[in-house]
Amino acid sequence: MKPTPLHAANPGPYTGDGNWTYLIPGERPVLIDAGVGNAAHLDAIGAAAPAGPAEVIVTHAHSDHASGAPAIRGRWPAAGLTKMPWPERDGDVPWQSLADGDTVMTDSGSLEVLHTPGHSPDHIALWHAESRTVFVGDLLQLGTTVFIPASSGGSLSEYLASLERLRQLSPVRAWPAHGPVIEDPMALIHYYLDHRRLREEQVLAALADGLATVEAITDRIYTNLAQALLPMARESVLAHLVKLEGESKARGAEALWVLRR
Numbered sequence: 001m002k003p004t005p006l007h008a009a010n011p012g013p014y015t016g017d018g019n020w021t022y023l024i025p026g027e028r029p030v031l032i033d034a035g036v037g038n039a040a041h042l043d044a045i046g047a048a049a050p051a052g053p054a055e056v057i058v059t060h061a062h063s064d065h066a067s068g069a070p071a072i073r074g075r076w077p078a079a080g081l082t083k084m085p086w087p088e089r090d091g092d093v094p095w096q097s098l099a100d101g102d103t104v105m106t107d108s109g110s111l112e113v114l115h116t117p118g119h120s121p122d123h124i125a126l127w128h129a130e131s132r133t134v135f136v137g138d139l140l141q142l143g144t145t146v147f148i149p150a151s152s153g154g155s156l157s158e159y160l161a162s163l164e165r166l167r168q169l170s171p172v173r174a175w176p177a178h179g180p181v182i183e184d185p186m187a188l189i190h191y192y193l194d195h196r197r198l199r200e201e202q203v204l205a206a207l208a209d210g211l212a213t214v215e216a217i218t219d220r221i222y223t224n225l226a227q228a229l230l231p232m233a234r235e236s237v238l239a240h241l242v243k244l245e246g247e248s249k250a251r252g253a254e255a256l257w258v259l260r261r
């Protein structure tokens with residue numbers, strides 16, 4: 001598997017340097033993720049696949065991955081647009097549905113669709129068994145942890161289960177939507193699992209000390225945080241609280257949280 005990385009040319013506060021999309025070249029070119037429809041990205045797709053992609057697979061509905069699909073279809077009307085459905089977010093794009101276990105044919109071999117929810121409910125990764133490599137969208141990113149938007153479709157429990165599922169496949173390389181290629185995905189997955197365990201202990205300790213709001217718990221755990229990052233940190237704390245509630249270890253009512261013993 002030797003995909004051509006094509007940058008979506010969309011740097012910004014939420015995308016960092018911007019998104020990577022990946023073209024698997026051949027008779028049936030397949031593009032993974034659609035970017036945002038930036039002209040430079042469309043030109044790069046055209047340079048790598050002059051007749052356009054036969055299929056554009058979108059890892060999830062977040063706009064930095066999906067919103068460029070209509071522009072790609074506008075330039076190459078035969079391009080199929082596929083993703084796992086998330087009806088609230090999919091808009092009126094004529095998506096074809098992908099489901100867990102589906103197979104996508106490419107000239108470099110077949111890709112298996114893995115439903116990997118958590119960062120979003122519709123998130124998928126694409127597994128190339130032959131080379132044990134995987135396209136991970138927003139499941140993994142070097143240099144940071146992945147944001148779990150607890151109030152808008154994110155679930156930490158699901159995310160951890162998705163990491164565990166990937167771990168069991170023992171991937172040797174991962175192509176993420178943000179940041180450089182991940183040459184040791186297993187090390188990153190183990191780091192993520194450890195990091196979340198540590199955070200959970202911190203949240204449990206804060207609850208045990210009587211801190212009852214997302215705001216107070218966030219202030220305790222995330223010291224020296226830039227003001228602009230506070231909303232994301234609070235969402236992360238909320239993601240932990242919702243997970244603990246699901247495990248009957250905490251209980252929340254009217255934005256006040258307590259330990260459950």
Ligand SMILES: [Zn+2]
Pocket residue numbers: 060062119120138
């Ligand atoms: Zn995302």
